[in-house]
Amino acid sequence: MRRLRCLLGIAAFCSLGTAAFAQDTGERLNALENAVKSQAKTIEEQQKTIDELKEQINKQQAPQEQQAVQEPQPKGEDESLSAKVSGFFGGSVLSNPNISLVLDTFYQQSNLKSGELQNRGIPGFTTHGLDMHNGFNLREAEFFLFAPVDPYFNLYANLPIDDSGIHIEEAYAVTTSLPEGLQMKGGRFKSNFSRLDAQHPHAWDFFDIALPYRAFLGDEGLGGEDGVQLTWLPALPVYITFGGEVLQGDNDLMFGSDARSGPHAFTLFAKSSFEPTDNSTLYFGPSLLFGRTKNTNIVPDTEFTGHSALYGLEAVWKWKPSSQEGLTLQSEYLFLTQNGGLTGGDSLERRQDGFYLQGIYQLGRWRFGARYDMLELFADTFKRNGTQEDQGETPWRLTGAVELNLSEFTRIRLQYNHDRSGRDGRNNDQGILQFLFGIGAHAAHTF
Amino acid sequence: MRKTFLALFTLLMAASPAFAGLNVVATLPWIGSVAKEIGKDKITVTTLVKPNQDPHMVEAKPSMILAGRKADILMYNGLDLEIGYLPLILESAKNPRIVPGKPGNFDCSRFVKVMGKHTAVDRSMGDVHPLGDPHYHFAPSNIIRVAEGMSNALADLDRANADFYRDNFKSFAAKWTEREKQWKKANLKGKKFIAYHKLFDYLAAEFGFRIVGYVESKPGIPPSAAHVEELIESMKASRPDGILTTSFYGRKESEAISAKTGVKVIVLPADVGAMKGTEDWFSFIDKILELLR
Numbered sequence: 001m002r003r004l005r006c007l008l009g010i011a012a013f014c015s016l017g018t019a020a021f022a023q024d025t026g027e028r029l030n031a032l033e034n035a036v037k038s039q040a041k042t043i044e045e046q047q048k049t050i051d052e053l054k055e056q057i058n059k060q061q062a063p064q065e066q067q068a069v070q071e072p073q074p075k076g077e078d079e080s081l082s083a084k085v086s087g088f089f090g091g092s093v094l095s096n097p098n099i100s101l102v103l104d105t106f107y108q109q110s111n112l113k114s115g116e117l118q119n120r121g122i123p124g125f126t127t128h129g130l131d132m133h134n135g136f137n138l139r140e141a142e143f144f145l146f147a148p149v150d151p152y153f154n155l156y157a158n159l160p161i162d163d164s165g166i167h168i169e170e171a172y173a174v175t176t177s178l179p180e181g182l183q184m185k186g187g188r189f190k191s192n193f194s195r196l197d198a199q200h201p202h203a204w205d206f207f208d209i210a211l212p213y214r215a216f217l218g219d220e221g222l223g224g225e226d227g228v229q230l231t232w233l234p235a236l237p238v239y240i241t242f243g244g245e246v247l248q249g250d251n252d253l254m255f256g257s258d259a260r261s262g263p264h265a266f267t268l269f270a271k272s273s274f275e276p277t278d279n280s281t282l283y284f285g286p287s288l289l290f291g292r293t294k295n296t297n298i299v300p301d302t303e304f305t306g307h308s309a310l311y312g313l314e315a316v317w318k319w320k321p322s323s324q325e326g327l328t329l330q331s332e333y334l335f336l337t338q339n340g341g342l343t344g345g346d347s348l349e350r351r352q353d354g355f356y357l358q359g360i361y362q363l364g365r366w367r368f369g370a371r372y373d374m375l376e377l378f379a380d381t382f383k384r385n386g387t388q389e390d391q392g393e394t395p396w397r398l399t400g401a402v403e404l405n406l407s408e409f410t411r412i413r414l415q416y417n418h419d420r421s422g423r424d425g426r427n428n429d430q431g432i433l434q435f436l437f438g439i440g441a442h443a444a445h446t447f
Numbered sequence: 448m449r450k451t452f453l454a455l456f457t458l459l460m461a462a463s464p465a466f467a468g469l470n471v472v473a474t475l476p477w478i479g480s481v482a483k484e485i486g487k488d489k490i491t492v493t494t495l496v497k498p499n500q501d502p503h504m505v506e507a508k509p510s511m512i513l514a515g516r517k518a519d520i521l522m523y524n525g526l527d528l529e530i531g532y533l534p535l536i537l538e539s540a541k542n543p544r545i546v547p548g549k550p551g552n553f554d555c556s557r558f559v560k561v562m563g564k565h566t567a568v569d570r571s572m573g574d575v576h577p578l579g580d581p582h583y584h585f586a587p588s589n590i591i592r593v594a595e596g597m598s599n600a601l602a603d604l605d606r607a608n609a610d611f612y613r614d615n616f617k618s619f620a621a622k623w624t625e626r627e628k629q630w631k632k633a634n635l636k637g638k639k640f641i642a643y644h645k646l647f648d649y650l651a652a653e654f655g656f657r658i659v660g661y662v663e664s665k666p667g668i669p670p671s672a673a674h675v676e677e678l679i680e681s682m683k684a685s686r687p688d689g690i691l692t693t694s695f696y697g698r699k700e701s702e703a704i705s706a707k708t709g710v711k712v713i714v715l716p717a718d719v720g721a722m723k724g725t726e727d728w729f730s731f732i733d734k735i736l737e738l739l740r
Contacts, residue, residue, distance in 0.1 A: 148547075151546075151548060154538065174538060176538070176543065176546050177543040177546065178541065178543065179543065181516055181541045181542070182541060183541040231541070232541075233512070233513070233516050233539070233540070233541050235516055235517045236513075238513075239509040239510060239512065239513040271509075273508075273509035273510065274510075275508075275510055278497075281508055281509065281510070283509060320506070322499075322500070322501070322695060323500065323501035323503075323504035323695065323696070324695075324696065364669075365669070407570070407573075407574070407667070407668065408531075408574070409570060439570070442527075442530045442531065
């Protein structure tokens with residue numbers, strides 16, 4: 001009620017006021033009109049000037065815009081050069097190469113005693129046992145260094161450290177500027193013979209290398225060999241590379257450093273690949289490794305001297321519909337021929353083979369793997385002085401593994417091996433829990 | 448035997464296209480798309496990564512190495528986005544034309560105003576990019592500069608057609624100016640979004656919206672339950688306009704959070720071609736702004 005009265009009061013006051021100034025209204029309106037008119041005129045004029053200016057600016061801007069776009073180029077480059085303290089591989093500039101360290105450590109438990117594992121070779125193939133014991137083990141800490149040397153070479157060095165010290169597993173230079181798809185590699189390197197040979201232990205899909213490799217080459221494959229490699233990738237519609245290597249032949253199972261004074265191991269290989277569908281890739285190729293052999297690791301307490309050749313076939317099929325899911329099937333077949341003599345005058349002739357088949361299924365950060373290895377699939381010739389020697393049952397192994405990759409730099413793997421490669425009727429049932437950690441420069445994901 | 452081999456070899460050689468233009472290899476679809484606008488029919492573009500592939504997790508396939516072998520110029524995103532596969536391709540391709548330092552090695556990020564450079568960084572922080580945020584293809588102001596860089600690089604390699612490339616850049620710039628007027632009309636200022644991955648920061652900066660939280664607890668590290676709880680709580684208070692994600696990851700997590708908060712999930716194309724109607728880089732930006740509106 002009070003509010004209403006108040007409003008009425010205000011209204012009354014207002015009307016009173018209007019009445020009082022009513023006389024002047026006409027004059028005032030006229031004056032105002034004039035003022036507005038003159039202002040409008042000014043505004044119009046100003047607008048004209050503004051429009052003209054705008055046009056001029058636009059005219060100027062057009063070339064300027066182009067300049068502005070052209071200009072940032074050197075500016076942008078300088079800026080990022082100072083900001084980007086990095087070579088192509090990332091990391092810091094010229095003063096330091098890219099460095100990474102991979103720690104490979106595991107816990108292992110077998111039904112066999114540690115001593116039995118270490119003496120458990122594969123009769124008819126190798127006298128080397130398994131280099132591990134029950135309980136905690138440190139396989140190695142692997143230093144990896146790489147950087148461009150100059151416009152002509154890249155250099156890589158791979159220096160594992162284990163209980164016996166630091167080793168030069170690999171140290172090699174690769175050419176970067178040869179024409180026609182040619183490339184040379186020289187120094188000490190892992191051979192590209194077959195598939196698993198060039199992989200480092202921490203990059204394997206399982207804790208251990210496939211049985212045929214262990215049987216013919218050793219538990220890290222051929223390993224780092226001194227020599228040179230030439231590869232060629234012709235510019236064809238399909239992917240085919242050809243390669244060959246001349247190696248010193250230091251591997252103490254397939255060759256032997258004293259087999260000849262000079263290089264005495266050679267490889268030839270070809271690899272091809274195509275993509276049957278958008279999401280899948282097939283990769284395959286034959287390999288050959290041959291040379292002179294002289295070592296005491298094939299037959300216990302006896303030295304073998306002779307010639308060896310190992311033929312390999314590899315095939316990989318990868319299905320990768322997304323980064324979250326994938327399936328890889330991989331298989332290799334190796335066939336060995338070896339002829340020569342043993343200390344004491346006996347002759348030895350071997351024709352033996354081996355294969356493995358493995359599958360890895362990846363789902364998110366998990367990977368599930370299964371593998372079956374077998375030796376003496378089609379060939380089991382082991383003739384001493386022309387007489388076949390029975391080495392025992394056919395060696396085989398079955399493996400299952402589960403991996404959790406917490407990030408690109410941590411891998412935890414639980415693996416189970418049912419190993420019947422000892423040929424003595426005994427199982428080696430192994431459980432392995434492996435931890436792999438990587439720090440430093442980012443390594444590439446190889447196919 | 449030798450005859451068969453020779454016949455096969457000649458067949459293979461003959462099958463390779465006798466094309467005179469430049470062979471451009473682009474790592475990512477957007478790079479291929481912009482290159483095509485500049486090079487038109489004077490270049491052949493091979494793109495290595497598929498539109499819906501996570502660009503962080505690419506493996507160097509033999510087909511990519513073969514493409515690198517035949518390339519006259521390699522165009523890549525840079526800022527270490529391709530660190531997992533490109534060094535390997537570069538070495539295995541055995542092609543001296545595309546190695547760093549050669550005119551055939553084109554790092555698009557050289558022309559970009561880089562955001563999110565880290566001075567102190569280690570991997571406990573997740574998959575951070577120390578050289579800066581590499582996902583700058585969402586920012587039109589950067590792409591116009593990259594496009595010009597490309598036109599100059601192509602002109603250097605193929606002098607005979609230098610004017611052709613520069614003219615194509617001019618029409619690209621004109622198209623860009625015209626589209627930019629449209630893009631600027633997308634009124635996103637003041638909007639707030641949650642992002643699954645740290646992918647859209649350039650987009651936010653360019654169009655004036657804010658990313659107020661991430662579903663991943665750290666870049667490249669899947670979210671923990673505790674982090675998701677926390678995020679849901681904060682979202683109830685901040686009421687963001689959407690959860691941004693892409694087709695290749697984070698759909699499930701984002702939808703779960705959406706169900707609990709009522710904030711809608713917006714699936715954006717991560718790159719050119721990742722969705723219908725994103726056939727080139729222009730329509731890719733069009734589509735994003737249409738989805739955000």
